[in-house]
Amino acid sequence: MLTIWKKAGLLTGSCCLLLSWGRTQFVYDYLKAGDDYYEKADYASAAGYYEKYLYSKGGTGAGYEPYTPQPAVVAHNRKPGNQQKAQWMLAESYRQLRYTEKAENAYRSVHQLYGSAYPLAALRWAQQLRAMGNYSKADSMFALFLKNYTVKDEYAAMAERELASLHFAQEALQKGGAKELHITRQSGLLNSGGAFYAPSWLDANTLLLTSTRLADSAGGMHQNRLYTMQVNGAEAEQLQPWMAAPGSATEQGPATVSADGNSIYFTAWSRQDKAGTAIYNSRKVNGQWSSPVPLLGQVNVQGYSARQPFITPDGRFLYFSSNRLGGEGGFDIWYVSIDDTGRIGTPLNAGKQVNTAYDEQAPYYNQSEGELVFSSNGHIGMGGMDLYSSKGVPGSFEAPVNMGYPVNSVKDDVYFTIRSREQKGWTEAWIASDRAAACCLELFTVSRQWPSPPVAATVVTEDKPRKPDTIHVPAPELPVNGILSNVYYVYGKADLAPGSHASLDSLVQMLKVNTLMIIEISGHTDNIGSDEYNLQLSLSRAQSCIDYIIKKGINPVQLVARGYGAQKPVAPNKNADGSDNPEGRKLNRRTEFTILRR
Incomplete structure (x- = not known):
């Protein structure tokens, strides 16, 4: 009997061990x-x-x-x-x-x-x-x-x-932040049912964005996909998936669309391998998007990630973020030139002014204002990822400035984009932030109110009855641009040619009278030569003008030199049939001034 109980106890103990092992496993x-x-x-x-x-x-x-x-x-x-x-x-x-x-x-x-x-x-x-x-x-x-x-x-x-x-x-x-800026969280269909980030615009009313949502196609996991949505004022219609992720990739991310609406660059990656993210391209042919393919050239590098592309409105440069070798550390902002045939040039780092040993991501270039906007956790800011702006052109960016509160918050603020194609003097921008969420990024609009137009003010004197006087109180003026006529240079060089000093002497007189005024001298070229060559030549020519003005006794702090190369043409460099347009190129070779502060 004792033996039976011992056996029973041993059997019971074994079952408990098996159950315990099963629970632990x-x-x-x-x-x-x-x-x-x-x-x-x-x-x-x-x-x-x-x-x-x-x-x-x-x-x-x-x-x-x-x-x-x-x-x-x-x-x-x-x-x-x-x-x-x-x-x-x-x-x-x-x-x-x-x-x-x-x-x-x-x-x-x-x-x-x-x-x-x-x-x-x-x-x-x-x-x-x-x-x-x-x-x-x-x-x-x-x-x-x-x-x-x-x-x-x-x-x-x-x-x-x-x-x-x-x-x-x-x-x-x-x-308390800039009073002309107002932040509004998007509601309704936007910011519901998942993360929403990386906004860009297919056209004036079609928003292209990335959303992270539960997806049956991803086996019940959360999946990043591109969606489009019609936005008319405050109303937004239902999200529509853009297209399936390419090839073996299962995820889609931030995208950018060319100004003509016929080319899209976007981020894609797969959870099944550790190859990292890559940038893909699709073109619209006969109203339909072609099957996306990895971007040709040196943008995508095996073993590293390239993501968050942005194409400039003139289609000449593609900005992106990458942790490739040759950077400052972490993810850096890079850019690459694109020629008239669509050929991709060699990627160049945006430089130490922009990039840090940490992460710089989500580039956006406001070409009209010559301003690079990006997110970083490497510069001093409000905490997490902040938005910064840096004046300049590819190859020559100034030290970035934190965009401040209320654009930035103590949480993460990324992905800046302007709604209008007319970027100078913008009134509405979109950003992504997790400032108001328990988790995940959401979309916000940034509204900017410009100074009001001149208003009439009525002043009544009290010493004796008389007709009220009406005076006009002008609103602060925006900077004024001007082309410096008859400023010429030695061919292929930055040296001022004889007879080029009259317009510069006029600037000298203006600056002597207005000692607090700051102006920008900008150089511009036609499209002959590489982008890198034209950018450097235009900057050197602008600097030659500034050197002349300084010799005339003007304080250097009143002067800023910028070179825009062929990025801001005022006339076509080519005719409609594709032939050369010498008259247009002549107009594009110019020197301008802009009053930055009166």
Whole structure:
């Protein structure tokens, strides 16, 4: 009898061991699934499985929703190493999703429980506190991280930059921001059911955007796809998928459309491999888009990512972001020339003024105003990714300026685009930001109000009755452009030719009378020669004019030299039949001045 009970006890014990092993294996599968989804950049699914691993009791997880707070029931049958890893990866998943409040809670837990194993948890926790507007606590945590983290590496530099940005943000918020700018979150069909970002315009009323949404075609995972939407005023019609992702790629991302509407460049990638993102091109033929193909030339490099393309309105340059070799570190802004036949030139880095050791992304070039707009987390700003603008032309960009509050926030602000094709004096721009969301990017409009036209003011004197006097109060004038007539140069050089000084002498007199005035002298060429050559020649010629004016006693701070090459023609370089147009090219070879400040 005793033997039977012993056998029964042994059998019962074996069953318990088998059940325990099965439950442990089931839970371990949650951790592995989370790792797999994280590797594929499906952070929403990854977060779901990490939460299941940490908080489930071995159940099936039926009815689980990754965005619903889970009960704080800590499972005790996990290996300590796996418990720490799962908690850290859950925090990382929330950060990638821009799910600030959950990320703050998760990083705080990692810091308090496993701070010695994960010293970066203090840095990430401080970043979430900053994004939530808890500046005092964020300041303390950044300082604590720098005190305890003795390695002088990119994370220490990141914390120092975050502290400087924290102070910048507090000052900007205290000032209240530019009064002529107004930010509005899009509602209705936009910003519903997923992330919305990277807006651009197919035409005046057709918005092209990227949205991350649950998709049956992606096996129930979140998928990035391009969509179009008709936008008329405040009304937006239903999202329409643009076209399927090309080849083996499963994801589509930020796109740009040529000014004539017949060519599109967009980002595509696959979760099935680690090849990174690439830029694809499709052309409209007989009203239909052709099958997308990877962009020819040297833009896409094996083993590196190229993404977020932007083509200039004249079709001569393509800007993009890449982590390819030869940059300043992280993702940099690059550009490449495109000739009349569509041939892609050699990619060139936008330079150290624009790029940092961190990430610069989502370039947009306002050709009419000669201004590059991009997002960065490497320059001092309000925190996270901020929008910056840099005056200049390819090969010559000035130090970028933070676009300030309210365009930027303490969260991530990226993807700037102007709605109108007339970019000079724009009144409406679109950006993506997660400032108002629990997670994910959303679309916002930036409205800019220009000074009102002249108004009539009535002044009544009180010493004796008389007819009211009406005076006109002029509104502030915008900068005035002018072509400098009879300014010539030695052929192929920047030297001023004889007889070119009369117009420059007129500028000298104007600047002497107006000592606070600042003007831009800009050089322009025709289309003969390469883009790089024309840009350098036009800049050198503008500088020759400035050198002459300075010799006449003008303060150098009143003068700015810019070279635009062939980017701003005032006449066609070619006739309608494709033949050369010498008269048009003659008009394009010119020198202009622009009053930047009166």
